[in-house]
Amino acid sequence: MENLGRREFIVGALSSLFFAFPKRAEAARRKGVRVKLPPFPFQETVITGKKKGKRILVVGGIHGNEPGAYKAADILRTVEVEEGELIVAPRSNFLSVLANVRGYNGDMNRKFATLSPKDPDYPYVEKLKELIRELRPDVVLSLHDGYGFHILNPRFWGQCIVIDEENFNGYPLGKIAREVARAVNEKVSRRRWKIPVFNTRTFSPDTKHPEQRKSLTYYCLSKCNIPAFCLEASKQLPTLETKVRFHLLMMKEFFKIYGIKIKPDFDTLISETGKFLERKRIYTARIRINGREVEISSGKTFKVPKGSTFEFVAFHGSEGTNVISRDVNMNWRNFLVRRRISFEVKDDFKRIFNVRLIVTS
Ligand SMILES: [Zn+2]
Numbered sequence: 255m256e257n258l259g260r261r262e263f264i265v266g267a268l269s270s271l272f273f274a275f276p277k278r279a280e281a282a283r284r285k286g287v288r289v290k291l292p293p294f295p296f297q298e299t300v301i302t303g304k305k306k307g308k309r310i311l312v313v314g315g316i317h318g319n320e321p322g323a324y325k326a327a328d329i330l331r332t333v334e335v336e337e338g339e340l341i342v343a344p345r346s347n348f349l350s351v352l353a354n355v356r357g358y359n360g361d362m363n364r365k366f367a368t369l370s371p372k373d374p375d376y377p378y379v380e381k382l383k384e385l386i387r388e389l390r391p392d393v394v395l396s397l398h399d400g401y402g403f404h405i406l407n408p409r410f411w412g413q414c415i416v417i418d419e420e421n422f423n424g425y426p427l428g429k430i431a432r433e434v435a436r437a438v439n440e441k442v443s444r445r446r447w448k449i450p451v452f453n454t455r456t457f458s459p460d461t462k463h464p465e466q467r468k469s470l471t472y473y474c475l476s477k478c479n480i481p482a483f484c485l486e487a488s489k490q491l492p493t494l495e496t497k498v499r500f501h502l503l504m505m506k507e508f509f510k511i512y513g514i515k516i517k518p519d520f521d522t523l524i525s526e527t528g529k530f531l532e533r534k535r536i537y538t539a540r541i542r543i544n545g546r547e548v549e550i551s552s553g554k555t556f557k558v559p560k561g562s563t564f565e566f567v568a569f570h571g572s573e574g575t576n577v578i579s580r581d582v583n584m585n586w587r588n589f590l591v592r593r594r595i596s597f598e599v600k601d602d603f604k605r606i607f608n609v610r611l612i613v614t615s
Pocket residue numbers: 317320397398399400
């Protein structure tokens with residue numbers, strides 16, 4: 255793919271300036287093709303049980319290159335709840351999920367203490383905080399795929415349950431995490447895959463991890479008085495399916511402790527993880543060029559004259575389907591293309607097809 259670099263494009267933010275100068279706006283428009291891409295939605299699902307009970311929030315995708323975490327959260331969106339309430343935010347950092355990087359705009363899990371409204375992640379961090387403040391879950395689970403195996407090297411974050419303190423405000427975080435770990439480890443024979451509990455002692459003055467005071471779990475505890483845990487599978491597990499299964503195994507035990515019952519149950523979800531991940535889907539993208547819509551289901555090149563508008567309107571396929579372009583700043587969703595650009599229609603980390611736009615005079 256040809257990378258034309260950023261200088262070929264006029265930043266979308268400049269367009270507001272052009273509104274003040276209609277003639278200049280018109281002149282700029284004639285220099286290229288205006289591209290509009292849909293925003294990255296903040297996905298949240300609330301599933302309420304027939305029987306009242308505790309409320310659990312599962313957060314996935316704060317880090318975009320941790321598919322075990324966000325796919326496990328995504329699977330939970332398909333269940334029914336028999337008792338209690340389940341809230342799932344599977345792709346908290348959707349742009350980074352599509353780009354398949356930890357944090358396209360920096361580490362989102364360091365943005366929960368303070369954040370400039372100018373930060374491109376700001377609306378998503380705020381959404382998550384709002385969800386927690388307004389729905390006040392009884393517990394928050396933040397899902398990650400960490401590096402390595404914590405049991406082999408305590409400096410690694412993979413394959414463990416992270417707590418911020420042994421006890422916090424009467425919440426026995428350590429006791430709960432160990433109960434989950436014990437139940438999971440009974441089913442694990444390989445030593446390196448076993449799940450220990452990692453206490454970062456975030457509230458202690460001599461903590462080795464003061465940076466954790468900017469994390470989601472610390473926000474839940476310190477600002478909302480809500481217990482929160484980090485569930486870490488390992489990036490080094492052999493398959494995506496194994497990573498997802500470990501998340502489901504850990505969540506099964508948390509759900510049991512909090513008395514939240516889902517249908518199908520976790521054992522069924524765990525046995526059908528492969529089927530869920532390999533589900534065949536038909537993907538389409540609807541594109542609108544100067545008001546006329548076309549639907550495509552495979553790669554295509556469009557030659558479009560200057561002065562036109564080229565929009566991605568909608569997608570079919572999965573909840574993880576959206577479009578990015580590596581030729582521009584990926585935060586831009588409205589900008590002018592002067593010569594050419596290549597887009598990737600993606601299902602999470604997976605590229606489905608490319609769409610190329612060539613500007614003609
Ligand atoms: Zn992570």
